[in-house]
Amino acid sequence: MLRHLRPHSIQARFTLVAGILSLIVLMVIGVGLDLAIRTKIEDGLFQESLRAATYVTGWQAGSTSHLTPKARIDLLQLVDSHGRVLAASPEAASRPFMSTLRPPLYDPVQHRTECSPRSGCVVLTALRIPPLETRVFWQGEPHYVLAGTAQPPLLAEHLLELFIAAGVALIAALATWGTWWTVGRALDPVRAIRARMAEITVTDLSLRVPQPPGCDEIAQLAHTANQTLARLEESATYQRHFASVASHELKNPVAGLQTQLEEALLYPDDVDPRDTIRTSLSTTERLRAIIDDLLSLARVQTVTPAPPEPIDLGALVRDEASARVGDVPVRVRTHGEVKVLGNRIQLIGILSNLLFNAQRHAATIVEVTAAGSDGQAVVTVTDDGDGIAPKDRERVFEPFVRLSDGRRRDPKGNGLGLAISRTAAEVHRGSLRIEDSARGARFVLRLPLMDADRPPARS
Template sequence: MPGHRLRWQPSRWSLQAKVTAVSIVVVAFLLALGVTVFYLAVRHAVYDGLNDRGATAVERLTDDARRVGPRGRAELAPEAPGFYLLQVVDDRGTVLAASPALAGRPAMTTRRPAGEHTRLTQTLAVPGVSSRVYIVSERVRTPDGWRTVHAGSPMADFEDTRGFFLGALGVAVALMVALAGLAVGRSVRRAMRPVCLMSAELAAITEGEPIRRVTVPESGDEVSELAESINQTLGRLERLVERQRGFVADVSHELRSPLTGLRAQLEVALECPEDEDWPTVARAALGEADRLQSIVTDLLIMAKLGAGLRLERQPVDLGELARAEVGRRRRRVPVEVEAAEGVVVDGTRAHLVRVLTNLLDNAERHAASLVRVSVHAEGDTAVLEVADDGSGIPEEDRDRVFWRFHRLDESRQRDSGGTGLGLPISREVAVAHGGTLEVADSERGARLVLRLPLKNQ
């Protein structure tokens, strides 16, 4: 029973039911308002007509009232159409004259206008008349005293017609509301049909079917725009999934190599343990373990950057950072530093150190005799350049060097222990800081340029 009641809560209705219900309420309100205004306008027109004809009847009665003496006369002749109930009454309520329909009857009403030339209109029941009577009254001064003239018109036709009229309007409103609800319901159902189809297609993708595209209706409206947006999202999702699968495959391959080497070394050593130089075996195993640790560390950094975690930032002087990192350890080739003062960025120092280390290690592997580091400002941008005098990077490979686990042939020959993640991590760090990292043109060797926004002073 509680579940049955919950189904009738509007919050649990379908969109079609909600839109139809709201449309029915709005249409019913507008129709009821329109019918009410129409009825009041017709009623006002009817009463205006009665008032005009009643005023004409009363004007003609005033002359008769002045001729009627204190004893009155037998009857009054109706002259205005519909107003055949006529009376002349004195201030004591005595009927001095009346039309044939009211002969011998008491006054239709005891109310009278406040003064001369003032009319009073009222609708009331008159004894002997089957319907209510619309009465127009006026006060007249005569030689024999004040007289009040009444002219009345039965409203039998109006009252009979009003019931039929209101019933017909009610039926018309109900039919129009029903037709509006039916039309809105069918229109919403037709409009929601593509949405239901897209929902079913998305549900199929969620349940494990290959990522495909939803059907785009040819209506060219908001629903088709929604379908196109969904397809764009699905396209990005498909590319992300493919990239993730490739990443997992690359990670598996990169992790398998040191693990396989480590296992092979240990298995060979254990076959003839008495013949092995165990310190040498341990150093070789430690090398493979270092490579595994390096890969895992790089993967953790990339995972944090990919998750969009906001790290604590602080002012970092790039020139000071470059001089400190270059002087931290000796390298295979000399490293020259040309750093301007006051080039400060807002960043995470540990990540920027990692970027500079990656760039220096990359330059050192490829340099023939020298590595140059320069730091300067260009407008509101800090620029850090690391250049070497090696063979350089071919133009067609300038984007590939930033792919994960992608290593050029020369890099594999020079250093078989690299992870292929140094430059990709460096670029993601640059992007996370609102900057860029790219390979720039150089007369000799490779030149990598890091650009970051300067800290606001």
């Protein structure tokens, strides 16, 4: 039930909490202030009444029936032990004895505020006359002086409490409004971010949220959101391009297959069914290869691989090189033990693709090296072919991109091998690129060494 009553707005919640806390704190301060002021006023009156009572003790019996008021202390009475008023100031003459307070001998001065419905409240001091004077004037019978004055209106009419309560309410209201305004100003960038995020759609990821100045949490949130939007836009652009190219690559063999089958149906006497089936199988095989490579690329990008394991990259290079067959030999050189953490299947796939491409384009030999350098395992695959122009060195890693020399040497290829290899290298927090070489193409794979102070491959 209480959860439904709780404000949904952060601004309202903060304001409510701040208002309640400020009211509680100010009420405590107000009560303390009220007690302090009341005590201060009463202490001052008690001091004056004590001085007045001390003066009256010098009065002698029978000298006068009235006492002379001193300063603000206008209520003076001299009473005996039986409560009879023996003398009084003019203001106190019409009153009965003001108090039943009778200080003992060991505590001759006592203060009190006496209240009655008829005469209101009186702040007074009761003073016991010293024994020496009582023996002289009254044969030792105790006598008392009562000195006081009416309680000030500030205390009697509770004006002090009203003023303090009004101040507490005003300050609490100002604190609540200030919290509302401050939190609202702090949340203005969040509202702007939310409004801009509502405008962003999957078809248009070019918008960015407004980033406030400074380095506070909201500015960092906006910066992170913009980085995320940039990655999403890049990913969406890549996916649209990939889908377009994949559709084009799949469209040609599908269209060829459809044409062959239609010819077989339309011209059964002119088309040999066995030739049609043989050609269709070849086309289907190409479609299957393209689809398998597409699934491999998607799997590398999205599917979480098996937990990483320690792998001797030098030994893996030697094993893959020894398994290669073909007219172009592969020469391997390794320098020490090069251990990395990674997925064995994916690393084998990278090396297999690199060696296959190198053998396909090499003239006489392929050279492979594996060594550790600056906390990284570095594998180079170099062929002595025609090489790759600098302008095409990044293009060859894009899906379905095939240079003219590659089409000539491998007409059935689909241009996904290098894209899959680079993605797998990035999954291992490494890199795969083409670097300069004296002759041919030089592919360089870099992966973090297992014992380096770098995070392991993503698991």
